[in-house]
Amino acid sequence: MNYSLKKYIKIVCAISFALAISACSNTKFLEKGQFLYTGAKIEVKSDSLGKKEKGNLSDALTEQLRPKPNSSFLGLRPRLYIYNIAKEPTKDKGFKYWLKYKIGEKPVLLSSVDQEFNKKIIVNFSENKGYFNAQASSDTISKNKKAKVIYTLKPGSRYVINKVTFPADSSLVNKEIQKTKSESFLKVGNPFDLDVIKAERVRIDNNLKEKGFYYFSPDAIIVQADSTVTNKQKVELFVKLKSTTPKLAKEQFTIDKTIVFPDYNLQDVKKGKYGVPMLTDSIELYKDLYIVDPEKKFKPRVFDRALYFNKGDLYNRTDHNLSLNRLISLGVFKFVKNEFVISDSLNHKFDAYYLLTPNKFQSLRLETLGKTNSANYTGAELNLNYTHHNFLRGAEQFKGSVFGGFDVQFGGPKDANNIIRLGTKAELSIPRIVAPFTFNTSGAYVPRTNFSLAYEFLNRTQLYTLNNFTATAGYLWKENERKEHELNVVNITYVSPQNVTDKYQQQIDGYFDPVTKQNIPANPSLQRVIDKQLIFGPTYSYTFTNTMLQKKNTVYFKGSADLAGNVTGLLSGADAKAGNRKIIGGIPFSQYVKVEGDFRDYFKINTKTTIASRLIVGLGLPYGNSVQMPYSKQFFVGGSNSIRAFRARTLGPGSYDPRSQPASFFFDESGDIKLEFNTEYRANIYKFLNVAAFVDAGNVWLLNKDSTKPGGQFTKDFLSEVAVGAGLGLRLDFNILVLRLDLATPLRIPYYEKGDRWTFDKMDFGDKQYRKDNLILNIAIGYPF
Known part of the structure; x- marks a missing residue:
């Protein structure tokens, strides 16, 4: 080993030793009776659980505990050390304040750990995962002014699903729920899991949103659990509609009119009864679309291509989201807002309003850049960019730019030329496929030529x-x-x-x-x-x-x-x-x-x-x-x-x-x-x-x-x-x-x-x-x- 290599090994060792000393010295800043909290460990004691299941449960529970100990890097706590050695600032700003309270990290003490609260979290989380009648205890281990908490969990056996029932009735909404019960996330033999139950409620809501139930919500579903059906850690689930579900949530809605305000401004447009602009004399009918664009800023076909709802269509969330995504991807609107207003409550119809606030159509930007690279070149660049976001009134984007720059090399092994x-x-981007052939564009993103x-x-x-x-x-x-x-x-x-x-x-x-x-x-x-x-x-x-x-x-x-x-x-x-x-x-x-x-x-x-x-x-x-x-x-x-x-x-x-x-x-x-x-x-x-x-x-x-x-x-x-x-x-x-x-x-x-x-x-x-x-x-x- 040559001398230089030995020298650098010594330097690395010295730095490592210094860091270790600094890490240990964090405890010297503590007052008498204080202990630095170094984290928690959860021990799961159960004869019925396997090693892997215990480990997964312990890891999941550890993430729930609060507070978290001070951050560490390779076992060291440099941010805590910075906090400890930095002087107390005289005001809430400046370098000293930034160093101590932004870069540094205040010590997390054992006294800030609420063990009773954490035990309740452990029990609740365990029961939500099917470990009913769980019990938790805690103990503290301290040494050299450092302390950690050991939580012990006795979860018992995990309950599994024995049966899933979707009670039937004659309502339209229930019939739709019955059609998709085979797709349920709740499967016989799977463990009881509150997160899966919540996901099941969302699944039902998503399906109903595709069938016209616009006002439905996951909160309208209740899943009742009965653990008394057997004495073998099994549970029966009943997925039902709450009796308090509003009547409106049980109705299917269809689209009546689709109205577009492509130059909508919240401050300038008079509001209607339902918080949307009222129709004006400047409305234009294009196919099934009502377009309010008195200054003719946009060609109507832009919205015919972007919007999916037609008169008489059953509302569905897919077309709802596709329409919004396509309007956004046109790149010409700053804000895109959509509202549905009941127009015929007897026949369950509503109007779809699209309130679109455009960006400024034209912009001019000057960019300057200073740069250097690894070939010893230093230089500058100047760019002048012009953009028009609605060049031909069809959300076409035109960009024109001129640029200039130079690179000069200083030093280096050889001289180089500047x-x-x-x-x-010049670039033109058209928000559709311009081609002699047909191209399927029924996606959430507008294709561009x-x-x-x-x-x-x-x-x-x-x-x-x-x-x-x-x-x-x-x-x-x-x-x-x-x-x-x-x-x-x-x-x-x-x-x-x-x-x-x-x-x-x-x-x-x-x-x-x-x-x-x-x-x-x-x-x-x-x-x-x-x-x-x-x-x-x-x-x-x-x-x-x-x-x-x-x-x-x-x-x-x-x-x-x-x-x-x-x-x-x-x-x-x-x-x-x-x-x-x-x-x-x-x-x-x-x-x-x-x-x-x-x-x-x-x-x-x-x-x-x-x-x-x-x-x-x-x-x-x-x-x-x-x-x-x-x-x-x-x-x-x-x-x-x-x-x-x-x-x-x-x-x-x-x-x-x-x-x-x-x-x-x-x-x-x-x-x-x-x-x-x-x-x-x-x-x-x-x-x-x-x-x-x-x-x-x-x-x-x-x-x-x-x-x-x-x-x-x-x-x-x-x-x-x-x-x-x-x-x-x-x-x-x-x-x-x-x-x-x-x-x-x-x-x-x-x-x-x-x-x-x-x-x-x-x-x-x-x-x-x-x-x-x-x-x-x-x-x-x-x-x-």
């Missing part, structure tokens, strides 16, 4: 200029809140180079360096950056996510496919490898298949800690009219959202050593195959303050051998060429903005000699030059994934 970007973009045109001017000073034109036309639709599809039928990219300097050209062709008196070899890879490019073809992506759910484990997946020039290449018989390369307008078009998958997993250890992981796999396959993938469509790794221990786009392909480049500037390294894995341990320290420990691994490779990129081709030894980095991060999460700082260092460098690629034996954080070369600070907005 980057200037200018551009403009999107068109865009864009131009970007990019100048790398003293090197070259690129003019980039793009045009797209396609569709975006969601099956539900979890599944989304995007299909661009037209996706055209045209790249035209200009002003290629002699400095750049000689890097491509090779030259004689008069300073070193050496011949610098040619680097044909640089030619690909300034090649004219014509790329066209469809693209498709599918996204699945359930991260919006309150679950312990959630996932995200996005798969995409890019098919360029396939039909044209097939029809024209293009074969670039055989010298038969086809051109359009004097430019060879690209032909390839590119697929990429991005899978993410978020596992919540508890409410404050999460393990987040990501796996990206990508492949680009040129064929037909192309020998190589277009440079702009290849894969790149490194940087603040990728492998953070390596500067952006400087890693790969394979074991190729970028330090061997003869160019006087860094050339972005790219590949046809991408493999990347990231995992992070994320912990919340205080409200907006989060920390993370992460490991990143991956690389890119070329499909075909390239003599200018030795080691860049994908082979069976690709795993030995995977780069690995690790680091620590600090995240300031203000909900609307996340400022992220990640400090990373490489653990495995693929372009080192095989067998010597791990860097543990080379680490020397005490050396200034080592820190400069191997500690990479990434400053970014948002989480990396």
